[in-house]
Amino acid sequence: MTDSLKRKVFNIIRQRNLCSYMNDTKWEELRYSMFYDMPFPPPYDIKYIDIDHSTGCDINKDIYCYGDWYEPFLLYDYSLIEWIKIKPVILKHRGALISPEVIDATQELIHILEKYNIPYEKENNIFTIYGYK
Secondary structure (H helix, E strand, C coil), rough: CCCHHHHHHHHHHHHHCCCCCHHHHHHHHHHHHHHHHCCCCCCEEEEEEECCCCCCCCCCCHHHHCCCCCCCHHCCCCCHHEEEECCCCCEEEEEEEEEEEEEEHHHHHHHHHHCCCCCEEECEEEEEEECEE
16 A cells, blocks of 8 residues: 555544454455355345445345455555445346345354454344444
8 A cells, every 4th residue: 555545544534533343364254265165156235435336246235146256356556445345145146037046155154253253233134344443
């Protein structure tokens, strides 16, 4: 992260009176677990502290695709994540005449969050993890 971006982020945190909830180790444990401890990499929506809008997928809808837990985390510094919302449910297409299969990994996600002591909020089966609040 450049010095000017660090100053910008520090000013945003100070102006909005935000408190840090996560650190790099917890973010890395979460990211690693999404690859190796979940039955699928869950879709997510993410908001960075220096961007006015979220940049992930619309997790309020039914989702058929996996989340990309690789590239976005390499493009940004963990200290820029304001929050991430994870939906541990996807639909698997089975054919035109058959309803999609619902794959729910809620219990696996809860286990991961508790294992690494990652604070979260849950509403409508969407888990919010705050980097800053």
